[in-house]
Amino acid sequence: MSGDSSAGETTRTPTTFHWGRYDVVSSGDRVVAVEPHPGDPDPSPVGAGVPEVNHAPYRITRPMVREGWLLGDRDSVRGRDRFVTVTWDRAFDLAAGELTRVRGEHGPAAIYGGSYGWGSAGRFHHPQSQIHRFLAMAGGYTASVNTYSFAAMEVVLPHVIGGGPTSLHERGPTWREITEHAGLVVSFGGLAAKNTQMVPGGPSRHTQTSWQRAAAGAGVRFVNVSPVRDDAAAELGARWLPLRPGTDTALMLALTHVLLAEGLADTDFATRCCVGFDRFRDYVLGRSDGTAKDPAWASGITGVPEDGIRELARTIAAHRTVINLAWSIQRHDHGEQPYWAGIALAALSGSCGLPGGGPAGGLGIAEHGTRGHRRIAALPQPAGGAVARIPVARIADMLLEPGGTVDYDGERITFPDTRLVYWAGGNPFHHHQDLGRLERAWQRPDTVIVHESWWNATARRADIVFPVATTLERDDFALGAADSTITAMHRAVPPPADVRTDHAVFAALAARLGFGDRFTEGRSERQWVRELYDRTRERLRAEGVDLPGFDAFWRAGSAALPEKDMTPDGGSFATLRTDPAGAPLATPSGRIELVSDTVAAFGYPDCPGMPVWLEPYERLGTEAAERHGLHLVSNQPKTRLHSQYDGGRISRDSKVGGREPVDLHPDDARARGIADGDTVRIHNDRGACLAGARLTDAVRPGVAVLATGAWYDPDDDGVCRHGNPNVLTRDTGTSRLAQGPTSGTTLVEIEPTGADVPAVRAFEPPEVVEATPPPGEVDRPV
Template sequence: MAPAGRPATTRFPLPHPGYRGAVTVDEHSREITRSPTTFHWGRYEVVTSGGEIVALEPDPADPDPSPIGPGVAEADRAPYRITRPMVREGWLTGSGTRGGDRFVAVRWERALDLTARELDRVRTRHGNAAIYGGSYGWGSAGRFHHPQSQIHRFLAMAGGYTASVNSYSQAAMEVVLPHVIGGGPRSLEERGPSWPEIVDHAELVVSFGGLAAKNAQMVPGGPSRHTQVSWQRAAAGAGVRFVNVSPVRADTEPDLRARWVPIRPATDTALMLALCHVLLTEDLADTDFARRCCVGFDRFRDYVLGTADGCAKDAEWAAAITDIPAGDIRDLARQIAAHRTVINLAWSIQRQDHGEQPYWAGIALAALSGSFGRPGGGPAAGLGIAETGVRGHWSIAALPQPPNPVSPAMPVARIADVLLHPGATIDYNGARLTCPDIRLVYWAGGNPFHHHQDLGRLARAWQRPDTVIVHEAWWNANARHADIVLPVATPLEREDLALGSSDTTITAMHRAAAPPADVPTDHRVFAALAERLGFAERFTEGRTERQWVRELYERTRTRLAASNVDLPDFERFWTDGSASLPEREMRHDGGAFAALRADPDAHPIATPSGRVELVSDTVAGFGYPDCPGMPVWLEPAEWLGAAGAARHPLHLVSNQPRTRLHSQYDGARASREAKVAGREPVDLHPDDARARGIADGDVVRIHNDRGACLAGARLTDAVRPGVVVLATGAWYDPDADGLDRHGNPNVLTRDAGTSRLAQGPTPGTTLVEVSPAGPDPAPVRAFEPPEIVETEPAPGHHGPAHHCPAHGAGNHGAGEKR
């Protein structure tokens, strides 16, 4: 390892500027050139002139391209781009606070030495479980430069790390459904009705949480063609009727002419139980399927009818909870029973207190509906998300992953608990996990200060580790809260290949432009660190980045040849810019659930009973009071029917944005142009705005006991009264008092698990109040880089050479005392 004072020698040579074939990047001429690329929201041609990107044009074959892409390139040259390695000044001196310090620009040799030494110190003194490997995987659509694959491969080879399990999007579903219907975490997405089935056979789609078109923009790996909304319209054209059960009318496309059921947020389970009550009491329930193909029907029926607890879950009972008239509930139940019906469960309805319950109750409702296991009917998950239910799935090779020697993985949404309470235990899916003492957080890909809840609490938790290391291209909150910031190239600045889930085009991602001078890829950073730590050959396997891209393509080619799919050789693929795969036809026969319906003994599903478990003895055996062994109504910690609504009388819906992917490219054109007064827009019903003296376009303050943020008011009757909608993803921009100036809803949301079963996130359980911000609201500073200094503190003052490997950080000062 190089001495601390040695001049920088590490260099990251850029990929070669020329490409074989028709597509060429020439950084000296002004020739217009075109090169293919893919983002998670679609396939584009990158138009360059003289090595500079001048436009991103959607693939002409895409019938419904996302508006996000055209503004992406400007972010690569934005003033908030990070172009040099940075070290937090307070980390060097053993003082200061993450998120509020200046940064010191250092040379690559220095940054890599500091990073390698700190990794080695932590794993040697505290064990590899003290290293948390953070990544959320959305940093690139490419399979080689997928940041999650890169960091996990590197840390596993370095001896292991504490990993995470499940996702913020689907945690409750991923854990509860395997107990109920068997299979993997996304078994319902894979086995639910496809859109071709729905067009041919369905008559009614009842969607809890809607089918918002904005969510159809993106998939991991990127879609070459956006066809989700076209399939929805085709279903409507075929006579399928839609019901949108959501507090937001815009959660379905206007062309679907959906019936809007403006439910009170977080009460979907109560509505589902009442629908089951109507089916049972009016002799409309498919009791044959429920008895033959399910277990626990009698116990579930007794609960719904009130035999067990004296409380019938009837339409009147649910009307008081959901704010939906009892007559409308009965009518909807009768419509479900009378038609081939899809019960679609959007991802959003699980991100709330007791989020396992609406998914379990949705399965029960489908089981009684008469459509479970019949073509074009039964339960579905996430219809409307990207290309779900559109076509079959091909897979593409990924960067090989060695086993991680450290276990167990911690639930992803419990990261603040893990950091704040080392040694504490967390109940999770029948296990009891002990929180490790995390001393170092290493993050590459994703932004925890976007997707985590209660950001004030997360910011406090973020002060606990000794060191936080981040790979990042821009000065977002993740970088601002780090100690060592290693700048990396963006997808337009590197080579890769991509295939979107349920897509039929493998795209060659050509390097369209050079990154800023001496800015490497994630892979090159990890390779340089692996060299310092002694496993570079094992990490790179002796391959260059281009050779890795070729290797992954050839592995994919070999894999698909076994399915009689003939792909061109790599040279032809790279020159052409893409390779086409055949369509994988979606079934039209109801799939595995149809086989279950026909003969449950001959065709069991992968549950302990081989049947749909309306009651799970396994889950009941865990003894969790917040998630018993069958679907029940459990009152949320915060909702409009709670006592807390007197102080905070509005329910916050923090949904996915239309103009960016999560928080990515918040400063780019599509997101920037959608702002109101430079802030994230918040939708309010005109009646709620009028009662508070708020006009359209006003800057407002949204607040509760956890935090507050500023946003731009947008009045609309497309949200039900009592509800405000503030999309996620505005870059976190707190002032000295913690007020977020930009409109990030996660300063308001609740950081608690869905239940002891899944420990998923609960942003949908949030009450707030909204008021005018008053004159001269604080200006947004989210896109201004932090203060940067060019000289490290004097060696005699901070002594990084003698204490850097054992310094403290944040609130606990120098040394390792905590």
Template sequence: MTDADRTTTRTTTTLHWGRYEVTARDGEVIALEPLAGDPDHSPIGPGMPRVNHAPYRIRQPMVRAGWLRNGPRRDAGGRGREPFVAVSWERALELAAGELRRVVADHGNSAIYGGSYGWGSAGRFHHPQSQIHRFLAMLGGYTASVNSYSQAAMEVVLPHVIGGGPDSLQERGPAWPQIAEHGELVISFGGLATKNAQVVPGGVGRHTQRRWQREAVAAGVRFVNVSPVRDDTDPELGARWIPLRPGTDTALMLALAHVLVTEDRHDEDFVTRCCTGFDRFRDYLLGGPDGQPKDPAWAEGITEVPAATIRELARDIAGHRTVVNLSWSIQRQDHGEQPYWAGIALAALSGSFGLPGGGPMSGLGISELGTRGHWRVAALPQPPNEVPDVIPVARIADLLLHPGATIDYDGRRLTFPDIRLVYWAGGNPFHHHQDLNRLVRAWQRPETVIVHDSWWNPLSRHADIVFPVATALERDDLALGRADVTLSALYRAVPPPRDVRTDYGVFSALAERLGFGDRFTEGRSEEDWVRELYDRTRARLRESGVDIPGFETFWREGSVELPPRPMNPDGGAFDLLRADPERHPLATPSGKVELFSSTVHGFGYPDCPGLPTWLEPAEWLGSPLAGRFPLHLVSNQPRTRLHSQYDGGDYSQAAKIAGREPLLMHPRDAHARGVRDGDVVRVFNDRGACLAGVRLSESVRPGVVVLATGAWYDPAPDGLDRHGNPNVLTRDAGTSRLAQGPSSGTTLVEVVPEEGEPPRVQAFDPPEVIPEAR
């Protein structure tokens, strides 16, 4: 074929990390280029083409050989190790429909766990979480999960402290325009890493986070980065680095509050009029209940931040309009509710709570949060789930391992149902979850696991029935990112492979076999649904005074720009509370900020008392376990991908060391272990071990190593992860009985040089596939 005979097409699409022009040739995507106008585009997109047509792409339905041979069995033990059998669509659909019928008839709908996670697609129609939940609800219901791996502790504790929903702090905290105009100091616990600003749920038209930060600097705002990692802020901010021990943020916050109170620098007016429980909180700070004042000297012994630095920072906070920003990372640890509660308390005492450009905020450096409010695009309609059983999302391994067991959760007592079938579409639990060796054991318990995916990632390898589904580049859709103003058309750049369908196509076919096809589809094609979602979004915007063109115009032009939406559009803002707490109460029992919560206190949880408290983590550098495992592992978000998505892409692969995820390590720690830059090392503790490639850096506090999440899980027969997935090491236990969130940040490890030739990374090798017997 000559170049003249080849067909080249160009379309546009929106991904979680930005808008791109997609070039395809003869049915294959060959390039993604950021659209003009994005001042800080993400480099993740250009690395996607190779993955879309990779050898590990799943191109027809598959069934695990042992499951096909022996039928559904509990504790079968073959998931993740056995070959797969390629089958027809008819065969795969009949097998899946039959299993759903059997489990519902024999065990009830609560025996189905409907797994998904919110990052499966930037498009609003091809959003797998919406698709699977609609399907399973119409089947009669399913056991669901609540909260998120990112913010579980915050999502549960903050409604008790400041009222509102799980995003109430992000929606009411200070925005960057206010900070630039009125603010003077931003102290960020957990930093403001600009890598986290690459991605926005639902996509982003223009990345503006870095620009707003720089405008704040130009306006004279100073920054303080409280984190074990110096690079958690952009160097251009000139932030002061306070490298505390990981997991000790609460102790530092309490000591700062102690200085404000004992030096009479706290905002007495605000805590009297707008807060409840200050007397009890002050008594705790002064050492009344336990005889230990939470003063800087006490905190220095825990955090290793000098007492003089703590006093200086406290006075700085009191003397300036201050934002107390709380990164999402600081809650993913043992007692992760406490730093958020303590951060609210510190902001309440600071004198800036409810004033323009000051007060508490969460995730200020993440995507477009903190720049504006967000419009909401219409979603696929969801019928009620008739099964009342839910689990906190990070308790999936407990659910599978211990049916019938009970746990505390936010004042309730939850009983784990007996899960016989897991149905998963969107997300990768072998990325998100902790202690993957434990999860692998738990994953053998269900009788059947059904998965939708595009690639042979760890989830697909641990399934029984695998439906191959289209990628984001192979579907039409529409997208509007959170806090973004560009409503985008997502055009299909190439058709999916011949035997690949969309999630909607799979669920429609299953619903037809199960007797509710017409109810699931409502007689609409995929194109009809995209139009319907747009029309509903248009009607919703019109109610808010925003008029956008009809669907044909939108689809022809490719996007429509919306006006910026102000923060706090529905009231309940902290400035109104400060002005008149009687007229503008918070949605808490007292109507005020609850520095002491009678509700939480009444739960009687020893691991989450009724006010912000320092509770020693199960693992930290001050614990006896540090004698065996003297390095604290920080498993942060990756720079080169979104979670584990496109780990095989060019951008992610270029950052690997000897094909493995890089481990940041301080030169002093490396020298003590005979480790050099570029070496392959073994990272281990009692839970597991993985290999990683070392990158030496003085931006990491001594005693701390950093291994980003998202390297595809690649276990050797002895359980060693060959690729560098930190979740073979992390602790699988709830933050507390209140939120039961993930505590991955509470992890100690040791690092040694890997002896001999390291084993080859096999994460991207497809499993053995055998043809179905005829």
């Protein structure tokens, strides 16, 4: 049964967010508190900010239609218009009519199905699954591929090690192996504790920091290669190498140069288990292009002293070493290169394929000490639903350039003429780059339909807004990655009277469009939750896991799973080291491809067939830095998940003067006349935002740190009053190979604003007309 409570009665119900497992305390239809589950040793504080957001004044509680769109006013502007309340029937008729019109006049590719995977930890109420199933059954749509988090590694890793983003984690060492066997962890991009709060599906227990402490206690040494000192916990005693942002590849190549030049490289492994070693070696040593990638060369690029580079290379060779590659290092111009170069460095380090050593992807993100993704069931998807696909970070290109083309992983993709954007789950006006450009692109479609619970920037820029229930207002279940607990998500409170779930919205639209029974398969929402649990139970039974029946699970609130470790002692790199011919990787050669003839054949000058240093479009130490002398690091926040719950108490308490804090080194602040707590203007040629200055020596001089996720709040000139860094980032792909985002390659300048600054309005709802639309309205734009 759900956790709904009568008026005045206090109840506790279990649920799971992407940042962990919690007990929800509610009274009547109000959430009173969200408390960490007592079994979590290191819970995320983000949950404490949920109650006020669930009942916030910027909650959307009725279907809305943008007034200008409703009246057919083509001069009206999304994001600056007021909204009109409509009935659910009216909203459904308008949306169904537009879907039918656009598909009939322009074809299914003209409908873009926008969503992002962090919409819900639950398996059934997962917006991405719901919208894709609906649009597929409605006749097809244009979808996206890859993620903003790690698009570059998603595309390059299959060419290098024969697997996607999880493959490096599955094959790399676990924390248990590191603790037992390793001597050194060199982490490019750090091991920030804040990044361990969240995983898709939610962690039942936060154990990452305890694993790190255990490794340090066992004598493992840590090196934090990052412009931010706090990217490694102080208790690890990590050596800090504060390199210039975006120069990891140059440092990796120089470390490799030392290994080769001083006879420390594992050439046996490189010869037997890799292809292209000779060509890669000749590039690093400068034989092929006349430039040795030695410490002197790298020091001029990275700012890391030559002696420090040599010392680190020798330490790597002398110890069982993990080369950890954080996701952040590939969100730069040419972001494919540091992952490729990092794997090459690990292959030559002497530790690849040995217990507790070799390359790792995202240590400090995954919340477990073992490997192995559970085979959890998801909402079934019809085959062939997506009739076209674009790289996920190329949405503004698609909207602005219908009929244009883009290179992607050996293909040439043609952008469709997008007439309708349907978005459910995610906030593109948080995670996309160059929001001023996206703002212009967003005006191009005929219609934008959005599912949202709150008036964030995306909802404000919709034409039809369906108000949807939050996690606390739905029944579901969750299982995070290789987690050891499957958890029930009981509905704690009912949604507001005029709010429905994403599934209910799609089911009603499907009924209007003639495929309602096929979409729901005759099941209620609770029956779907039971069905997906039962399917998961069957899948896990094949792995020897015996879950309880649904009713027993639902009453208990959770079920324990045994730990799963698919590939112990170094995984497939271990078997590759032992028997390269008998245990091949899924690459064309069956080995690690230090040189990929496949990628080389694409002929991309911005991503050749092996790891190389390519000059980014801007960085410190170049002419570009003479105008904009600070490198902006827009990392993940520790007070929210991306932009989720930015209005919650935990996130708001972290603000400086109501704006997102920007961390500056005291020397940089002093040179600009900035004091701690000042409101500052951060700007470059792409845009500007306001933020609150916070001075700290934990950032490298020349670097400013402004976390992502402040709700976009532009004034009439496009200046974000709240501090969203993506008004400053460039909307350019990593390369023709992956077309990933390059938010990490951003130079800015910062100046104090003085006392006269505008108020933040991010959490103020738009103007709403609480009346029936006036006579003369039309069903759709004319």
